[in-house]
Amino acid sequence: MIEQEEVSPLTLNRLSFYLRCLRHLQELGIKRISSQEMAQRYHLSATQIRKDLAQFGEFGIRGVGYDVNALADHLNSLLGLDRQHAMVIVGMGNLGSALAQYLGFNYGAFHVVAGVDNDPKKIGRRVASFVVRAAADLQDVVRESGAEIGVLAVPAEAAQENYDALAEAGIKGVLNFAPVRLKRRPGVPLKNVDLRINLEELAFFLR
């Protein structure tokens, strides 16, 4: 087993993608799949699949392939998706409100339980399953809601101070939608979401 720190963001991205493929195979009722078949079906590299999975244990049987359900369960637990993660959204403008209602953010392991803003017009408003609280009360909101993950949906210029505030409130990880590079704190992993990367992939096909 390798240490968490040694896993690259691209490997994690691939593991998450493999899990998605496996869930698709489950929907199709497929019980076993070889790395070759999986690679072909989802345009991946069979060598890469075997190498990535071998980092975390022995899953496949040569000539037989992977047990789809067992591998899906294993990746699910490896990615920490076998338990609930409560989230607080900082910044309840259009993006924050959209994320609060986004199915992917309220399904399976993830649930938005709270949202804060510093705009008095937004505070007290009901969004999805919660009432927007004051950003100044972030510490209390995190403690009362049990939120572990903070989602930054604030303008770029407000992102650093809010990341720091989340770290001080005891948040364990931050997902940042603000298009800005933040100074990280040790022990508070930060994942930047850059929606542009999706456009760049699409643009390739429009050349």
Added chain:
Amino acid sequence: MIEQEEVSPLTLNRLSFYLRCLRHLQELGIKRISSQEMAQRYHLSATQIRKDLAQFGEFGIRGVGYDVNALADHLNSLLGLDRQHAMVIVGMGNLGSALAQYLGFNYGAFHVVAGVDNDPKKIGRRVASFVVRAAADLQDVVRESGAEIGVLAVPAEAAQENYDALAEAGIKGVLNFAPVRLKRRPGVPLKNVDLRINLEELAFFLR
């Protein structure tokens, strides 16, 4: 050179990530970098970098490394980012409105030029640099605005019909934010954005 169809989504994702790393190196004023240094700095695999880039030509010089500016320019053009891409957003709710104002969607090669909705309360409203038009007029909106990329920010149940409408309106590629699998049309590439994948990567560090 390999054909567009042969490039896997994960390779494109990596190329886009490499470009991001190179832009960061440019900000730092670094002119040359070896695949090893780049791998170390950004937690990547040097072998993978060399293999990915070798698919598209000869960039590195053994023992000298890559010319950061030249490689960034090349990836930029390879990804089709050296020309403008106009986008139309379908669904001007919270998510569509947020995307219309999202910096990453209005920077460099990408610009949101139009938005449509079928809600009379939203039609005619000014958002960012445009006025929301009726979804029924999509064909006209696409022709008049010159939009090439369609962004689906509609509920899951409305995604397929709107993807089809975009295809019929002559859109060349679609970015889908609706959490649903769509039936693709030939010639209209579709990229699904799954925001959950980012949460899954973060959850790994919270185990």
